[in-house]
Amino acid sequence: MSYVIGVDLGTSAVKLLLVNKTGEVVREVTKEYPLIQERTGYSEQNPEDWVKQTIAGLKQLVDEFNGKADEIVGLSFSGQMHGLVLLDEDNQILRNAILWNDTRTTEQCQEIYEKVGKERFINITKNLALEGFTLPKILWVKENEPEIFEKARTFVLPKDYVRYRLTETLHMDYSDAAGTSLLDVANKEWSKEICELLGLNISICPQLVDSHENVGKITQNVADQTGLSADTDVFAGGADNACGAIGSGILSEGKTFASIGTSGVVLSYELTGDKDYGGKVHYFNHGEKDTYYAMGVTLAAGHSLNWFKKTFANELTFDELLKGIGEVPVGSNGLLFTPYIAGERTPHADSKVRGSFIGMDSSHTIKDFARAVLEGITFSLNESITIFRENGKEIDTIYSIGGGAKNKDWLQMQADIFNAKIVRLKSEQGPGMGAAMLAAFGSGWFPSLKDCADTFLEDAETYTPIKENASKYEELFTLYRQVYTQTKQLNDSLMTFRK
Numbered sequence: 001m002s003y004v005i006g007v008d009l010g011t012s013a014v015k016l017l018l019v020n021k022t023g024e025v026v027r028e029v030t031k032e033y034p035l036i037q038e039r040t041g042y043s044e045q046n047p048e049d050w051v052k053q054t055i056a057g058l059k060q061l062v063d064e065f066n067g068k069a070d071e072i073v074g075l076s077f078s079g080q081m082h083g084l085v086l087l088d089e090d091n092q093i094l095r096n097a098i099l100w101n102d103t104r105t106t107e108q109c110q111e112i113y114e115k116v117g118k119e120r121f122i123n124i125t126k127n128l129a130l131e132g133f134t135l136p137k138i139l140w141v142k143e144n145e146p147e148i149f150e151k152a153r154t155f156v157l158p159k160d161y162v163r164y165r166l167t168e169t170l171h172m173d174y175s176d177a178a179g180t181s182l183l184d185v186a187n188k189e190w191s192k193e194i195c196e197l198l199g200l201n202i203s204i205c206p207q208l209v210d211s212h213e214n215v216g217k218i219t220q221n222v223a224d225q226t227g228l229s230a231d232t233d234v235f236a237g238g239a240d241n242a243c244g245a246i247g248s249g250i251l252s253e254g255k256t257f258a259s260i261g262t263s264g265v266v267l268s269y270e271l272t273g274d275k276d277y278g279g280k281v282h283y284f285n286h287g288e289k290d291t292y293y294a295m296g297v298t299l300a301a302g303h304s305l306n307w308f309k310k311t312f313a314n315e316l317t318f319d320e321l322l323k324g325i326g327e328v329p330v331g332s333n334g335l336l337f338t339p340y341i342a343g344e345r346t347p348h349a350d351s352k353v354r355g356s357f358i359g360m361d362s363s364h365t366i367k368d369f370a371r372a373v374l375e376g377i378t379f380s381l382n383e384s385i386t387i388f389r390e391n392g393k394e395i396d397t398i399y400s401i402g403g404g405a406k407n408k409d410w411l412q413m414q415a416d417i418f419n420a421k422i423v424r425l426k427s428e429q430g431p432g433m434g435a436a437m438l439a440a441f442g443s444g445w446f447p448s449l450k451d452c453a454d455t456f457l458e459d460a461e462t463y464t465p466i467k468e469n470a471s472k473y474e475e476l477f478t479l480y481r482q483v484y485t486q487t488k489q490l491n492d493s494l495m496t497f498r499k
């Protein structure tokens with residue numbers, strides 16, 4: 001039997017999956033690493049931690065594997081998007097990576113619009129200039145750490161750096177490059193115009209490749225450290241959301257997923273790169289060659305539930321906290337939550353806004369609060385679905401993935417709020433499975449990613465909207481949508497009191 005490995009380089013941990021030719025996950029290893037948050041709004045990681053934990057994870061996977069190492073023929077990656085890794089002329093790391101959830105770059109986003117022009121910028125990159133994306137981070141280093149920037153010769157994204165350390169070849173795939181704000185998304189090339197207008201040398205942009213492309217073999221040194229064969233092929237891999245899409249079969253027009261992990265994502269397949277959402281949602285290159293996807297992002301989805309549990313019910317597991325929320329009526333007995341606890345992206349690109357509970361009553365219990373948190377997160381994701389529908393997309397079935405898909409009441413709530421059929425897949429691995437599928441397709445096991453998905457993926461359960469709930473949620477959603485504008489001014493004034 002032959003096997004491939006999917007390496008999912010996430011924000012809190014690297015998850016590695018060993019997958020056989022039928023798509024069965026035969027081994028799984030997770031290795032965590034820390035987040036470095038020295039100031040409010042700062043979020044960094046040491047790339048060396050990613051490399052160390054990926055190699056340790058690969059070694060554990062090979063040690064626990066019953067077969068022979070040379071049966072593992074290839075590996076590929078899914079990576080947290082947008083994080084800036086700056087390298088010098090010897091490809092040495094110049095500073096910690098600045099991550100996707102770092103929001104220090106509001107000024108640089110403004111500068112990008114001033115120098116490139118907002119309309120032109122959206123035209124080229126298909127996206128807004130957001131604090132989380134890579135280009136404003138490059139400008140921040142240029143302006144605030146000029147002595148470091150002077151030594152920078154190349155920038156890459158998190159998984160590209162790990163891949164470089166495994167193969168000693170440096171590349172970036174289109175799906176991840178799309179999140180840098182430097183790629184001409186429709187034409188699949190680095191934007192000379194944006195680089196010139198912002199005083200950047202285009203040579204800092206690495207060589208572009210497709211996600212399934214073979215970029216070489218692991219080095220002998222890595223083979224020695226992990227026990228893998230030095231003949232193991234490495235395929236470029238993709239952005240975590242592109243890989244999540246591959247791993248949940250979002251490979252044809254009309255297919256959509258909702259992912260509730262730390263962040264929340266609603267992603268829908270696009271055959272071409274010429275649709276115009278005017279920057280309202282992200283529009284990126286897919287991990288499948290020459291196709292695209294549109295997506296909306298809730299910055300704190302699972303993170304909101306995590307925060308609520310840690311702050312008010314730390315002794316409970318998620319299952320204990322959520323037990324019985326199915327009995328709380330739709331609308332949580334008049335309690336409404338907005339999940340803006342780390343700012344928001346879609347539909348409000350606002351890193352400063354913060355969340356709220358509206359309608360608190362002395363009769364409310366922790367169960368009302370827990371249900372309100374789930375409803376608020378799901379309403380936020382529904383904002384993205386609404387934009388898709390307003391732009392002519394038909395969304396009647398949504399694949400639900402990520403930690404949020406573990407709770408049946410939440411899956412039913414998604415069906416009722418999205419007013420669409422919700423499907424849970426047998427494997428909730430999403431991005432890691434997508435990475436493994438890129439290696440499987442790249443290794444020639446299947447003629448296309450779609451064929452791979454037909455073999456690897458299987459539906460587990462389906463949830464259909466309950467009419468009565470769906471109509472109550474429609475009413476509540478209009479109230480939810482008013483909270484942002486009605487609390488914006490208050491939030492701005494409260495800013496000065498934040499840590």
Ligand SMILES: Nc1ncnc2c1ncn2[C@@H]1O[C@H](COP(=O)(O)OP(=O)(O)O)[C@@H](O)[C@H]1O
Pocket residue numbers: 010012260261262263301302303304305306318319322401402403404405406407410
């Ligand atoms: N049993 C559960 N029921 C509902 N939600 C859960 C459960 N377990 C975890 N979660 C949610 O899923 C989130 C983690 O999802 P995951 O997809 O693993 O995220 P990431 O890959 O971003 O770390 C947690 O923050 C939590 O909010």
Ligand SMILES: O=C(CO)[C@@H](O)[C@H](O)COP(=O)(O)O
Pocket residue numbers: 010011012079080081082100132179240241261262263265297
């Ligand atoms: O910023 C985005 C997408 O634009 C995030 O989706 C990151 O890619 C991180 O993902 P997780 O670590 O939460 O999975």
